[in-house]
Amino acid sequence: MDPRSFVYSAVLLLIVASMAVAVFRHFGLGSILGLLVTGIIVGPHTPGPFITTEVDDVRHFTELGVVLLLFLIGLEMKPRRLWDLRRTLFGLGSLQILVSAAVIALYMKLFLPGWPAAILIGASFALSSTAFVIQMLRDQGEIASRHGQTAFAILLMQDLAVVPLLALVPVLADSGPLPKEMPLLRQIAVAVAMVGLVIVIGRYLVPRLLDRLARQNNREAFFLTAMAAVLAAAWAMDLAGMSMALGAFLMGMMLSTSRYSMQIEATLEPHKGLLMSLFFVAVGMSVDVAALAQHPFQFALHVLVIIGIKVAVLYTLCLLFGTGRSTAARVAFMLSQGGEFGFVVFGAAKALGVIDDLVFVMAVAVISLSMLLTPVLVKLGNRLAQRLASEPAGVHQRFQYPPEGEDNAPRVLVAGYGRVGHTVGTILASTGIPYVAFDSDAELVAKWRSEGHPVFYGDIGNPELFGSGSLQRVELVVLTIDDRHAAVRAATLIRAQAPEVTIVARARDLSTCDALLRAGVSQAFPETLEASLRLAAESLEALGISSEETGMLLHGVRSTDYALVRNGPEAAPHTPPETPA
Helix, strand or coil: CCHHHHHHHHHHHHHHHHHHHHHHHHCCCCHHHHHHHHHHHHCCCCCCCCCHHHHHHHHHHHHHHHHHHHHHHHHHCCHHHHHHCHHHHHHHHHHHHHHHHHHHHHHHCCCCCCHHHHHHHHHHHCCCCHHHHHHHHHHCCCCCCHHHHHHHHHHHHHHHCHHHHHHHHHHHHHCCCCCCCCCHHHHHHHHHHHHHHHHHHHHHHHHHHHHHHHHCCCHHHHHHHHHHHHHHHHHHHHHCCCCHHHHHHHHHHHHCCCCCHHHHHHHHHHHHHHHHHHHHHHHHHCCCHHHHHHCHHHHHHHHHHHHHHHHHHHHHHHHHCCCCHHHHHHHHHHCCCCCCHHHHHHHHHHHCCCCCHHHHHHHHHHHHHHHHCHHHHHHHHHHHHHHCCCCCHHHHCCCCCCCCCCCCCCCEEEECCCHHHHHHHHHHHHCCCCEEEEECCHHHHHHHHHCCCCEEECCCCCHHHHCCHHHCCCCEEEECCCCHHHHHHHHHHHHHHCCCCEEEEEECCHHHHHHHHHCCCCEEEEHHHHHHHHHHHHHHHHCCCCHHHHHHHHHHHHHCCCHHHCCCHHHCCCCCCCCCC
16 A cells, blocks of 8 residues: 555544544444444445455454453453452353354354364354453443453453364364374464463563663663563464464563553553554454345344354353353353454465355354444343342352452552652551552662552553553542652643542642642642641740640641741742752
8 A cells, every 4th residue: 555545544544433433422332333333434345445455454453452452451460360260261261162162063054064164163153352342341441340350251261262273273174183294282382382481471571671671761661661572472372373362461460460560551551542443443344245235134144143142152151150140141242242363263264175255254244243233232231131130149249359368449549659658658558548659760669569568660640540440449649749840740630530539749838739739639738838837836835835726826827828928938939959069
């Protein structure tokens, strides 16, 4: 594509996407459906500027968005929490794949002459779309909910099933064992080795590199190193014939215990959002409307039956695993679509002659349309879940979030963990109030984390940092940043991101105090002036003035916005005294 054509295509895509997303969000259908419709409008099967080969290239490129999405999920999923999901992950997830694959294969055998194609199609359609489901859960703030964690465990098991499913393609093509150059045991051994390599690098090497760069305050190299770690993990899994998203998830989970996890998330989140939007557009481009029009009834039947089978299987299995009817309904409809990995499987099956061109077009179209229907199916599942919500309270007792032993969600955010922030945090901890603190000094963060304080490396002035899901429920922000401009910038950002949150701040002087109040801080306390007032009160008490009188005097000074001392040196911005020669 020449530069002029690229610019024209990009402008057209952005205009159509912005209009479609605005319209669909206005009617409560979500932005994902708007992006899918955008892909249909600008795609090769309509008068759009893209051609079929370009769609494949765009879809392969935008799969990086899925990689970053799973990496960010891994940052929020500590290894202990994943272990708590083992029953759902290996039990429910495995049964869902096997049962769904068997039932769908039996259905597809009615339309296909041989079992190999039916088995392959059944196994492929048993998988769901990690990109769609995880993105919707994050957008709705439900990734930590009971149904969100159940759906996530099933999706993770589906990613683990990629290796045997890829190995199944040449087996079905040859109607015999795998070719000698790619024995199954060797492929499994390579996969295990790659998983181990990703875990070791993510647990030991990457944190040390990030620590060195943070101490040097080299933010550009910090971002590039984090991005390189994600892509390297994805590449390693791809070499082993596994899902790239699985490698990114493992890398994220290894870094989830690092003090840099919050800053990494804030750094990569904007890039993930752009690539995920393009991914949904690329999926929309894959819908061949003309080909479907040649077999409309058969196509519609396939979509309805496959979705119905997956809903029935998922709902039944979830009930057997004790999730409750409400959660079972949400999970069943949420995972009823086809997965993006099906594009890869059907492409390989077509190349090896397992399926013909018509079956390939039909299968890809079923995946695309089922994805297109996902927002509507999720709404249907939510409504059904609300009707089934009158189940006994005891059914939810097997699963808790956060799991037992996990820290509670923080109620207070302390920005800056120097002498003032540390004092505030110590008092909060002594009263049992959960908090989280941030500081941009890597050495200071390392010191306090080694003593068990919940301190993370991060710049609270970064818009994406405070916008992360883990900080959305804080009730109070305590600003203890010493730098005037950084404190005002952070206060302005936090007030814009969270209009309802209470912000209290430490200020060096009255001028900084006034600037913070204008920026949206609820209360600001001039540090040196407060120390001076306390010293004055002690002086008066030493001269015989009662503590009640001095208390009233201090209250009067504070209640009048320090009017008594505003003409003094505290009203001017603080400048350090010159050092005598």
